[in-house]
Amino acid sequence: xxxxxxxxxxxxxxxxxxxxxxxxxxxxxxxxxxxxxxxxxxxxxxxxxxxxxxxxxxxxxxxxxxxxxxxxxxxxxxxxxxxxxxxxxxxxxxxxxxxxxxxxxxxxxxxxxxxxxxx
Numbered sequence: 001x002x003x004x005x006x007x008x009x010x011x012x013x014x015x016x017x018x019x020x021x022x023x024x025x026x027x028x029x030x031x032x033x034x035x036x037x038x039x040x041x042x043x044x045x046x047x048x049x050x051x052x053x054x055x056x057x058x059x060x061x062x063x064x065x066x067x068x069x070x071x072x073x074x075x076x077x078x079x080x081x082x083x084x085x086x087x088x089x090x091x092x093x094x095x096x097x098x099x100x101x102x103x104x105x106x107x108x109x110x111x112x113x114x115x116x117x118x119x
Contacts, residue, residue: 018054
């Protein structure tokens with residue numbers, strides 16, 4: 001099954017085909033586990049690839065729907081990217097502040113130990 005064929009199918013058809021392929025894979029795996037050889041040994045690989053293709057296209061279609069909803073609601077990708085950068089940069093500055101305070105604290109303790117050694 002080619003990706004073009006899968007993309008032309010509706011979401012309901014894709015789900016039906018996915019269930020059909022999963023059942024077929026179960027049958028093939030049952031044949032293998034009982035020791036009988038399947039009709040063609042490469043069939044397992046092809047069925048798994050077709051399942052992956054269908055799942056990928058279903059995910060792509062659902063992402064397209066989500067993106068169109070975002071555009072309609074007025075949210076842009078750039079503003080979301082800026083917000084995530086702010087959060088990430090804020091987190092890294094907090095970590096650096098924590099490191100600086102640790103250095104100050106550790107430096108103070110070494111000075112105290114030097115003073116106690118002199119006396």
